[in-house]
Amino acid sequence: MKVAFLGLGVMGYPMAGHLHKGGHDVCVYNRTTAKAQKWVAEYGGSYAETPAKAAEGAQIVFACVGNDDDLRSVCTGKNGAFDAMDKGTVFVDHTTTSAEVAREMALEAEKRGLSFMDAPVSGGQAGAENGTLTIMVGGSSESFEHTKPVQECYAQAVTLMGDVGAGQLTKMVNQITFVGAVQSISEGLAFAEKAGLAPKKVIDVISKGAAGSWQLSNRGYTMVEDKFDFGFAVDWVRKDLGFALDEARKNGSALPVTGLIDQYYKEVQRMGGGRWDTSALIKLLRD
Template structure:
């Protein structure tokens, strides 16, 4: 049976994610800060438009959010018109924003004290993953809340996993971003090395992608990097926001992340080149 759900935030990720929920037969109410985007979504998918998060959350079984950062998330949750003020007992709030583990724990505590659930559930897979319903979702929170939300999240995901207590989803996403940064820098260096050596780098990619060096970044970004194409994908600005969360958490838990810190500065150089909205594979530009 279809549930009553709301989706807060219709950016490049949230828009298609909410669309998958509507296609699956759920009654979807959407909220977006720019109202025209919500109007466009309703025209395309049906459902309802709410002008505030609190109105979107009224009477819903599940409320999803995918916004920009900690401040945006706090605003849509606990601000004057925040969704938390309308959440009914037994409902679950699922946050797909890449945010800090600190705010995840903070909001989980507030939700629990008010009788409803909260999951931090950041995603990996990018815009293409959202559009194709092939995201990987890493969750933190209570198992009971997770089991309520999992079959609905699965409409836009290929994998949905409970990682542990509140904040665990965000910490897992940080691991994901650490891995991506190092991989993209190494791929950039390898491609530039091959070019300088006079190799047919596309042919070289065909070969090494069949061995131990294979990665998603190599398969999906190698050839566009060679062609100097970066006007798509996960933006450098977003990666630097994520890295700021990673490095802050590393300072808190005593982790040493020298490669991540270095790649973060390389991305700052790409931003200075005017590449803030380029895909993260644009690290090769600075070489």
Template structure:
């Protein structure tokens, strides 16, 4: 069993850290809001620290799941950052969805300190984190990945190395590009069904087992039918992720015309007050156009 630090206790990190404890690992958590760290420690029996550095001291693995590039830098670098407390030979595992550029930057900083760095963004949402069945896409040196893989299996059903540093984040971009197009297509299909006088639930019951079926269709059609979006992966976070995809496409020459359009559709949802709504709220934008 390993000594672990977990930085960031949002809707994903809180249950992920809990799975580590359930597997018998020794876990110390850090969260920007101390009350949440204290609550986690009380619930799971682990420890909490007041700074990333304090949490990381003596840890074999330091794991982060925070918000964006700046949040990640803030918990890794600086006098109170995790890197300043990590021992040589320790491994940093980052589950945040960030740019490949910041991943490579922090990989270099870690390497200079004798620490391994694994970029390991996740897919599966809050439910996947709570049930310990996340898909985890990794970029790392082979030895670092081999060391961290058993730890990530505590909350991951599919854990795979895709290449060297940055490959995990690039794979997550592929994931978000695919989801954006899929959710827009699903929204248009269900909106069409409504306008045609069909029952969404009955339609999905027929088509979900065919070529049109998807996780989004199975798990989101009922809440979409009910116009309920107070759950799931927030539009604000999706726009952050799509912004990373579009910036990277400008760098590598990929053409993402549909992704760019759907990013603007999500901007429309934000203007409706839906920044914290689930990404399936694209259908609400269509209803607002009626």
């Protein structure tokens, strides 16, 4: 297919690359044009200097940008993609945003005869680079079936969760769950260190039992080594937790542990760790 991809950050850059490797005709857009030029030099395809130019003639338009306002900008802002997309075209948003802005963009798309899907991803930079992301989708079943085979260029699982907004709500569940795991691992490993145990040996043992998890196996060892200059940044997870906490206030959910961990991440930011990996929570228990 002829597709457009808007946003070439640490996730979007390799995701767009997988689309090209999958045989699709890809036109990319990035706010910093030099990044788009670099992508074309590496993969081929083409680039455009505005979202609208990238979206012209595209059968599917993908986006992976920073936040709610960034999404509004590439969709309906000056030279936004919606104004250039052909009627019936699907816009697939991989940004982690609020469910509210997903519904807002879906209504704007409908006015123009377009279809909008919220499709946040999980798996981090490594998942994007390896093409093994998990995608949780909100939208119509027709749009889902049309876009699923293309999304599978960079995903191991693509699942329709419900109407527009359901993808973002599911991503909130993902974030709520994984930060709880990171905090518990931090406490366990800090305890192991103070108890005089060999922390890496502890990870080797407990990862094979009921305490095993992706976070323990993939972040436990680097936590012990005090390495955090990689991965999913603290600044980003606080953005995501903000969406979850706001939504919880609206639907009456109780998120006492999540709210507490959000404040712990705020302390990490005060330490200068806004760009550290989320596993940096353990530093609060050491320092």
